[in-house]
Amino acid sequence: MYVVSRHLSPLSPHIMKFENLWIYDLRPFHDFWKKTVLEKNISESHAAMVWDESAWGALLKIYGIHTFAPTKTLEVFAQDYHQHFNTKISQHAQKKFFDVMRRLGLNRIGHLQRLSFVEIGKRFGKAWADFMKGVFEPQKTPWPWEKFRIRDPLRWSENLDEPSASSEFILDRFMCGIQSLAQEKHCLIQKIEFSLIFGERENVELQFSHAISLSKECGWIRRLLQERLFSLQLHSSVSRLEICASPAEPALLKQLSLFDSQAPQIALESLCKKLENQGFQVFKPSPSPSYIPEHSWFRVSPLSTRSPAEISRAQLRPLIQFPPRTIEPPTGMLKKTEQIEWCDLKGQLRSRTYYMTRRSRYWAWVFQTNDGRWFEQGVVE
């Protein structure tokens, strides 16, 4: 189950930010906890939360998109979608898409179902076809998930030995704090909150439109803070100073250019994530509790925390394997490699004895079952 809200709430560790909305993935949790957590959050925050079985479904609900809604409703969602996922569809092209639909007399969202996804893809491009697929088949279409990572803010505080109301003194102390934070951790900052505590709390908040470096932009921060502090009228002496700096969100990966001489280097994890998002099957093996070669491993994402633990019999088995196919009993020399026995679902004992045998151009990996039949399952490499 996915929940969409306009405010950030501690509903799930799996969060995605989509424009000004927050999408929470609640699928890993039991139904009881989903219900309890949702009820609690809705009653506490009085925030509008919408949920559905798919992320697409939840987003459609929050945007008010349904079969009988006018196509104009979809326009807003389409604009946000293309902007967020950087599909390279300009606003002009978006407007043109909906103009064409209106000209065709397709004024309600339900009317758009008359066009097939293939037709939309051919006429307007794959991005539109994917988007429309998500709108009309929300349960079947995967939502391109981009995990949002909440980063811990940097904090600095100081208790003043002698409470002071001097703006210049407070400014100097704050700048010392900024310098100590810059030395402590090198990261880009989006927002800094300066707090002056004198019985009650007075906050000075500096929010930047772009991420800034504390060490490089020290002079500029000083000027901004000076301007704010000098306009404050302090009624009593300040006894404690606090700084809370919120790190900026990491920049999105740059689009790789086809013929760039110097393409930006990206980490292997980011590459795997990108390939998965594009629908490629990226994997590493993970062992399963079976000795039968075809069931002894399964695919897991390279991003998963499971380590590709070794399968003890990997050394005994050839590199190329395929589903077992029946063969005539082999003639010539056979070299035994291993024997496996197990009970099937009916409780009958099954066994396989594996051999290698020479074929005209390669070594084949064959096995004999307990009922005497022969199968070929691989090629030795």
Next chain:
Amino acid sequence: MVIQPSNPLTQIVGDIGSGCRRLAFHFVSPARQVAWLTPQWDLYAPTLWKLASEYHIQELIGLECTDRKQWRNLFCNLIQSQALDAVVIDRFGLRSAEGFFLQKICRASKTKVLIIDAHPHSFCSKRLHLSLSHQSFRFFWSKGGSPTPRHLPFTFFQDIDRLYMHLGGRPCTL
């Protein structure tokens, strides 16, 4: 003066069972991060990952892509990301156009590309022919290397015998 391409493509020519896959890591060594691409995955992944660890490869990722239309996009993503030291392109049966495209995107990249196919390709700057006998792999370069045949030991049978001896049994032949 011979003008060498900055990042030549290397091909291993050999049929199924010739040892191309087992020796692939030998020819991409000393790579640390490798991707293994194939249009249809019929490799026993635990053995492949074990071989990779023997060649001190830290990260190996497997990729299966059946859709031919997506291949160029995939190659582009992998090579231009510069996240990998080597890419093994296994049995893709590339056409000339796809090969020259690969050559073009590899030119400015440090990623080593190894192509495994049964038939030789003209777009590869280095070409190696490989075959497997009872005891050894026999290989020679038909392009970009020494044409003198060389041998590498094939220890699979000895490994099995050794493992059986270690477990207290004895190798069995019928």
